[in-house]
Amino acid sequence: MPELPEVEALAGFLRERAVGSVVAAVEVAAVSVLKTHDPPPSALAGQELTGVVRRGTWLDLDVSGLHLCVHMARAGWLRWSESLPAAAARPGRGVVALRVRLDDGAVDERLAAQGRLPGFDLTEAGPRKELAVHVARDPRQVPAIAALGPDPLDPAFDVEALAALLTGSRQQVEGLLRDQTALAGVGDACSDEVLHAARLSPFALAGRLGAEEVQRLWTALREVLPAAVAASAGRPAAELEDAQRAGMRVHGRTGEPCPACGDVVREVSFADRSLQYCATCQTGGVPLADRRTSRFLR
Structure with missing residues (x-):
């Protein structure tokens, strides 16, 4: 998408x-x-x-x-x-x-x-x-x-605004990032990339993130998204999909080495989509279980 x-x-x-x-x-x-x-x-x-x-x-x-x-x-x-x-x-x-x-x-x-x-x-x-x-x-x-939520590139969307968005949420952080009524514009690929940069588990509960984790998440949003926009700017429409894939660090790279630590990029599959992450960078080295067979790690 x-x-x-x-x-x-x-x-x-x-x-x-x-x-x-x-x-x-x-x-x-x-x-x-x-x-x-x-x-x-x-x-x-x-x-x-x-x-x-x-x-x-x-x-x-x-x-x-x-x-x-x-x-x-x-x-x-x-x-x-x-x-x-x-x-x-x-x-x-x-x-x-x-x-x-x-x-x-x-x-x-x-x-x-x-x-x-x-x-x-x-x-x-x-x-x-x-x-x-x-x-x-x-x-x-x-x-x-x-019904769109705030745009993460809006200058008014500061770390305090993100903290307010997360407070009390029972959603997993990956799901919240993809929820367009919560935050506008982030989908499967961007959420994978942002969470990798923030060193957060996709299934951490949004409302339980500490202040330092919220800061890391906000910083990742404000670094990953503008960099991706800059990488795509000026390209003909026909080249944009390939440019997006080329710039990904973990999304769509299951089985490849993580560019940050060298561990293998892993995947969790759902009925109609999947997500990618690095266990070493994001989950303390413990692989996340596939939703179809067992419970998630928090």
């Missing part, structure tokens, strides 16, 4: 490449991705793309006051093209769910007449159809955006 660093980089890419363009057309190839019907996607046509921001793991494209809000879930992605196919996106044809054609005023008139405009496709691979697209007059009309 695209997380805070990749979505921030996508927002930056679109700000640089697409802001100032006029939406020439919006073509819906998978009606299931549309979670709203008023205003319709066609209302965006003829309007200027005036801004792009990240809200948690959501992209919010401001189109002359209307908002195209996109959440890519586990298998969605944004695929940019300098010259989209002339043929309209059609239902049941491949992975394209929605296509946005943009007129930046620089396209040759002959190509423009053929529909060969720049723009992007929203794609979704695999059987789970979770890609979500909302057209709203206010992004706060999207329930998932309205």
